[in-house]
Amino acid sequence: MSVILLKSILLRFLQAYSDFPEARHMKRFRFLSILIIAITLAGCGTETVNNSATAPGGTTGATVQATARPTDGYETQSIQTEGQTQSAPTSGNTSASTLEPAVSSEPTPVAFEAQNGINNENIIQLGNYIYYVSGERERDQGVTYRMDVRTGKPEQFNDVQMLNMVYHDGWIYYIYYEREHEDPYHEEDDEIYFSRIKPDGSQKGPRSEMPHQVRNVFIYDGYVYAISDMFIYNREYDDRNIPVRFKLYSDGTLGERETIFNDRSIRTSRMAVYEGWLYYTMDNDDGMVSSVEREDYGLYKCRINGADIQKLVNAEDYLKGQYVTFFIADGWLYYSINNLDANGDAIYKMSLDGSQKITVYDNCNLLYGLNYMDGCIYFETENNGRYEYCRILANGEDFEKLANISSLEHDVIGVTADCLIYNNITVKGGLYKMDLNGGNVVELSAAYY
Secondary structure, eight states, X not given: OOHHHXXXXXHHHHHHHTTOGGXXXXXXXXXXXXXXXXXXXXXXXGGGOOOOSOSOOOOOSOOOOOOOOOOSOBOOOOOOOSSSOOOOOXXXXXXXXXXXXXXXXXXXXXXXXXXXXXXXXXXXXXXXXXXXXXOOXXXXXXXXXXXXXXXXXXXXXXXXXXXXXXXXXXXXXXXXXXXXXXXXXXXXXXXXXXXXXXXTSOSOOOOEEXXXXXXXXXXXXXXXXXXXXXXXXXXXXXXXXXXXXXXXXXXXXXEEEEESOSOTTOOOSOEEEETTEEEEEESOTTTSOOOOOGGGOEEEEEETTSOSOEEXXXXXXXXXXXXXXXXXXXXXXXXXXXXXXXXXXXXXXXXXXXXXXXXXXXXXXXXXXXXXXXXXXXXXXXXXXXXXXXXXXXXXXXXXXXXXXXXXTXXXXXXXXXXXXXXXXXXXXXXXXXXXXXXXXXXXXXXXX
16 A cells, blocks of 8 residues: 555545534544554555564454354364475474363353453463464465463464454354455455364364455354445445354355345444343444434444344444443443543443443543453543553452553453453554463564554
8 A cells, every 4th residue: 555545645634624623622632642653653664564473473453353262172184285294483482282272162242351451452361372463464365373471472373464353152253364455445346255274273264255354253144244344435446344154154154245224224333132122322433424424423222134123222423422332241231431532430230221321430531441251341441641451350450551552552452351451553553462460561563553
């Protein structure tokens, strides 16, 4: 992608935001600053990205996992790749070992897995292994690693970036790029595939061609559910942020794309399923252009076939300052309405029918989203220019500050049973992990953007 094109995209974003005086406030400044840094880095480094697998070693958006708790064992096979078998990264001696425990054949339709945060992005942990992508900006480059949490040693698991990883019924399902068009205005020319692989690296494939990129992927009742994830809102194709699903056949292949709603004005940025109900937001996808009417913004539920739509939470237009993020766990719907331009955010829990609402944590300045694992809510806050990783029990007790971080430098993208995983968005870049108490920082991938 050329520097000129990147600058053009940046100018379009800045022009869109310049019409709103709230853009001068801290949270929106951080949002725009991150965008500026990302575009600048892309312009400087597009031609020099290193696609080697020697780094000690995951697309965007909050990915909701549909998973099951691992319970049995697999013997590790030699790691197979889309092309030839590749050796593991050379940072230390990495040898094959036994996955323990390995995976259960029992599918779990709820978007929850005790070893993985509900809203992880391209990060999953199964047994003693964490799977993550190297994170090259060009998604048709890069690889996927797995790291043994007992030794800290990574090995190359696949020679493609396994995006939107979902563990289901003994398989890791994922999406990968074989070719990504360098011009984001021609996404229809991308070559994107859906495939699967066993957690030990065996029995890869087959693959199915995808009509476009997706995010927020989960599997329920024989279907792969997702949201169409077009980078540029294209008025010709008019296909951004559409809730879709694909029939998942027993051999791992996909059927044709189906839209969940006949009403194409329903656009969403987050979606989850629980006990036969689909929960979703309607907003303009973190400030991008959208066809959603302002009065329709909020959090909804409907039957899995799109019928019986009910509005649970009202929310204003993101460009006016608010958006909704949520997850479902233990029979409760947890959510926050983040006001990007003022303090006073709060985390709430609500009964699934919307009849009961309880404040879990308030008077805070939330950034981006929530994550959840093993009874704890994880989130990032800003306080007088200091950014902090925090967690609190789902009942609102035992609030903890896990780590202080530098302004504009880090974003948490995953939490597992063993660690927090975050990316550094400064000039250095990279993917890192640290203990859940905020200590023992280790670099996982130098290429991560």
